[in-house]
Amino acid sequence: MPNPPLIFLCAAAAFCASAIQQTAIPLLTATEYRTSLGPLSTTGNFSANLAAIAGIIALGFALLGFARNATWMGVLRRFMLAGFSGVFLASMGIAVLFDRQRTTTESVLFAFGAASVLASLLHGIAFRAARGFAEHLLAASASLMAAAALAAQLLQLWSEQNLSASHLSALHLARSAGELGYLVILISAAFVVLPERSSPSGRVARVIGFALVPLVVAGLIAAEAWLGKDYGIVLYQSQRVSFWIDSMPRVYALPLALALAGSIAGLIGGNTAQREGACGLLLLLCSGYAPPAPGRLLTLTLGLALLARAIVWMRGVHPSSAPLPSASSAPT
Numbered sequence: 001m002p003n004p005p006l007i008f009l010c011a012a013a014a015f016c017a018s019a020i021q022q023t024a025i026p027l028l029t030a031t032e033y034r035t036s037l038g039p040l041s042t043t044g045n046f047s048a049n050l051a052a053i054a055g056i057i058a059l060g061f062a063l064l065g066f067a068r069n070a071t072w073m074g075v076l077r078r079f080m081l082a083g084f085s086g087v088f089l090a091s092m093g094i095a096v097l098f099d100r101q102r103t104t105t106e107s108v109l110f111a112f113g114a115a116s117v118l119a120s121l122l123h124g125i126a127f128r129a130a131r132g133f134a135e136h137l138l139a140a141s142a143s144l145m146a147a148a149a150l151a152a153q154l155l156q157l158w159s160e161q162n163l164s165a166s167h168l169s170a171l172h173l174a175r176s177a178g179e180l181g182y183l184v185i186l187i188s189a190a191f192v193v194l195p196e197r198s199s200p201s202g203r204v205a206r207v208i209g210f211a212l213v214p215l216v217v218a219g220l221i222a223a224e225a226w227l228g229k230d231y232g233i234v235l236y237q238s239q240r241v242s243f244w245i246d247s248m249p250r251v252y253a254l255p256l257a258l259a260l261a262g263s264i265a266g267l268i269g270g271n272t273a274q275r276e277g278a279c280g281l282l283l284l285l286c287s288g289y290a291p292p293a294p295g296r297l298l299t300l301t302l303g304l305a306l307l308a309r310a311i312v313w314m315r316g317v318h319p320s321s322a323p324l325p326s327a328s329s330a331p332t
Contacts, residue, residue, distance in 0.1 A: 004272075007054075007058050007276065007279045009050070010051050010058055010283065013050040013051035014055070015282060016047040017051055018286035021045075022234070023234060025037060051295065051299055052092075052295045052299075053096060053097075056096060059305060063305065066308075081118070081122075084114045084118050085118060088111050088115055095107070095295075096298070112292075113153070115146075117146075119143070122304065123140075126142075126308040126312055129312040130311050135314070137184065138188040139311060141181045141184040141188060142304055142307065144181040145182050149289070151174040152290070175242070179241050182289040186255040186259035186284070187259070189259065189262065190259050190281065192314075193265070193266035193278040193281055194209065194262055194265055194266065194274075195266060195274060199269065204268070205269025206269070208261075208264065208268060212264060212265075213257045213261045216257035216261060221250060224250065235252060241289055259284070260282075260285060266281070267282075276313070277310030280305070280306030283300070283303030284303035286299060287300035287303060288300075
């Protein structure tokens with residue numbers, strides 16, 4: 001089981017890195033405050049490195065908890081999970097701990113493929129354990145996003161060798177499907193990690209979360225009006241979304257607001273599984289859709305793994321200690 005303080009540390013560091021590197025620095029570059037970019041960039045780099053180191057340790061323990069229990073899956077799938085986990089963690093370890101000269105484009109692409117397979121395997125397990133509509137939708141959307149992102153990456157490599165209209169159409173379709181899956185994840189995960197009304201802290205957290213949604217939406221709409229065309233650039237750098245970014249950028253406001261409000265509410269008043277899922281949702285929000293950077297790819301994979309663990313854990317089974325119950329043994 002990952003150490004909860006380590007997960008919280010990774011999520012907080014990733015949030016700081018995203019706010020500084022993907023939002024503050026692009027906005028301040030063309031202003032009179034650009035003289036402050038030196039210390040700000042140093043802080044952002046430190047936060048990103050801290051998130052990467054904490055994330056690779058937490059992800060290793062999370063994947064170990066899944067892989068070591070054979071009753072959840074067939075032997076072949078278990079070995080696939082262990083094999084792709086080793087490939088991904090080794091690639092990320094080289095990218096995070098060693099010089100950038102050792103990180104090649106091929107190794108990052110290989111790690112991207114391993115991350116996509118890992119996400120599909122983990123959320124296939126989560127789909128079996130899911131009980132509610134939001135949990136099923138979250139697991140299915142995560143699998144769709146991972147498969148579409150991998151397909152888009154392969155099609156992009158293929159189009160570089162043999163460019164044609166059919167390849168471009170297929171590439172556009174894969175990217176659109178993956179981005180749609182990402183947005184559905186943000187929305188469904190917000191409801192999955194939302195605390196119950198049974199406890200006072202849960203009720204307070206729900207009020208805070210519901211109050212944050214319109215405030216964040218209004219803030220994003222105001223930022224669009226203030227920044228103009230620069231808003232699309234900042235949005236793309238932070239979320240890696242592009243389908244509606246030129247025509248209807250306000251479409252992204254509600255999913256982003258729900259994800260941020262849901263993660264904060266889950267951290268404030270959720271149970272252990274919901275807090276772990278809230279950290280995963282926050283990591284997903286900080287990473288964006290299919291990021292090419294190794295550090296953000298690592299936090300994206302950790303976020304998806306934590307959301308899958310949270311779904312299984314909400315079934316009443318700890319992901320690292322007990323077998324997944326059958327449908328007949330589920331509580332009524």
